Amino acid sequence: MSIEKVLAKFNPKGCSYEQKVAHGGKPLLSVEDQIAAVGITWKRSPVGFVLLFAEVLNDKTVRYDLNYAALIELQLVLNNWRGSYGEYVSGAIAKAAVDEALTLNGQICGECNGAGVLKDKKRNSRPCQACDEGRVKWDKDSRYARFCHYLPTKRERYESFYPYHESILKWLRGEREAALLAIQARMKAEYEEAEKAVS
Template sequence: MRIETLLSKFAIKGINYDPQSGGGKALLSAEEQLAVVGLCWHESPVGWLVLFVEGLRDVHALKQLQIATRGETLRLMEDWRGVYPEKALTALCATAIAEATQQNGQVCPECNGAGKVLSKCNHQRKCQCCKNGRIEWTQETRFAYFDQFLPVTYSRFKRYSSILINIIEWLIKNKEIVIIILDNQINLEKKDNQI
C-alpha cells in the first residue's frame, strides 16, 4: 500500500515537501509520516488491511489482503498431502477474509439485517434464519460461502476446514494486534492530554 493512500485514509491531505529541492523531496520519511498519524503499520500490516476492508470497504486494501492471505494459505498447505485445484486457494482466502471482516456474521438475506419479517397478514415476526439480522459463522455457513467459489462435497470441505480455521485465526490475531496498539496509543494520548 502506498504511503499517500494510507495517510489519506486518516484525512491527512498532503505531505510537506522541501521548498529548496523544487518540491520533489519529502521532508519526512515514510516511517516519520506514519509516526505523525500515530500508526505502527510495521507491527501488523495484515491487521491494518483487515481493518481497512472491514471498516472502510477499501478495494485496494482487499486486493493487498488477498495477496497476503494467499501467501499464508500456501505456507500452511506446504505439507498438504494430495492435490488441490487453484480455486481451492481462492475459496479458502475469500472465506477466511469474509469471516475475519464480518465477525458478527453476514447480513441475513431474508430480513436484510432487520431481524424481523412480515407474515402474509402483515404481522411482524422474528426472522427464523438469523439472530438479530446476522447469520453467525458456523461450519455450515463456512461451507456455503466456500462452495460459492469451489463447489465440492461437504466431506471434501471438511478436509480444507482445518486450513481455513488456521487462516481465520491468523487474520483475527493480526487484527487484534492492531486494535491493542491503537488502544495503547489512545490511552497514552489521553494521559498526555491530562497532564
C-alpha cells in the same frame, strides 16, 4: 473517540500489501507513514490494519490485497499437504476466510437484510427467524457454503481442507486483534496526555 474515527483520519487508498509481499523491499504504503505520524506501529500487523480499513471504512479497494496476503500465508501452511489438490483451492480458502474476517459478527441475513425484523401478513414487525439481530453467525456449515461459492466441492473433500481454512482464519483474527490493540494503546496514551494537560 471511537476506532472508526481514528481510522477515518487515514486514506487507505494508498496502501498496497501486495507490493510489500511481492518485492520484499520498502513497502509503498503512504498510509503506513500516516499511521506512524500519530505514533501507531503499522509493522506490528499490516494485514490487521488493512482488515480494519476494509471493514470499518467499507473500503473495497483493499480487498484484493487482503486476499493476496491470506493466500501467501495459506501457501505456507499448505506446504504440509501431501496429496494433490486443484490450483484454485488455496484461492477459494483465502477468499472465504477474508469474507469471514471482514464480517466477524456474522453475515448479513438474506431474509431481513440485516434489520433483524420482518413484517408479517398484518404488517406487524416480528423478529426474523433466520438470524440473530440481522446477522447469521459463522460456523462450519456456513464456511463450507462460502468455500463452495468460490469453488464447488463435495462436503467430505472440504473436510480435508477445513484445518487450513481454520488456520488462516485464526491468523487473520490475530492480525486484526493486534492492529486493534495498537490503536487502543495509542488512544489511551493520547487520552492520558490530554488529562495531564488539563490538570
